[in-house]
Amino acid sequence: MSSTGKTKASTPALKGASVVVVRTEWNAQIVDELFAGCKKILSANKISFKDFIVPGAVEIPFAINKIWSESKKNKPDAFIALGCVIRGDTPHFEYVCRAVTDGISSLNLKLPVPIIFGVLTVDHPDQAIERIGGIHGHKGEEAAEASIKMISFSRSLPK
Secondary structure, eight states, rough: OOTTTTTOOOOOSSSSSSEEEEEEEETTHHHHHHHHHHHHHHEEEEEEEEEESSSGGGGHHHHHHHHHHOOOOOOHHHHHHEEEOOSSSHHHHHHHHHHHHHHHHHHHHHSOOOEEEEEEEEHHHHHHHHTTEOOOOOOOOHHHHHHHHHHHHHHHHHO
């Protein structure tokens, strides 16, 4: 077990897997770093991916649902949602966090492929920086690893 109490499983090798990354324009400096880590892991594992950019976190579930429904062939094996919501002085933070969390949770139950939640919800920018290679690891890399593990899990189930 790691120091966090989690058992670290190795990343499985996958053939022919594809992932769609949906990321936000808001807080681009942080989100671009999340995406760089995600891209690093997907590329190292020879996972093909497409990248889509939406304005903000609230738009992520719509984009994922639209991409899924419009994909006639070559449907992705997983989606990764990347964003960063930083608390401000109004309740807007709670509304945005709730909307993106509920939307992604709903899609995880509706779609037959996993949607990985890589949206940082932090009180201040320093907390986000701690999660893109700082003391809390790299959440973009972790999201990519989770997508690979979930694709492997899905493929291991009996048809």
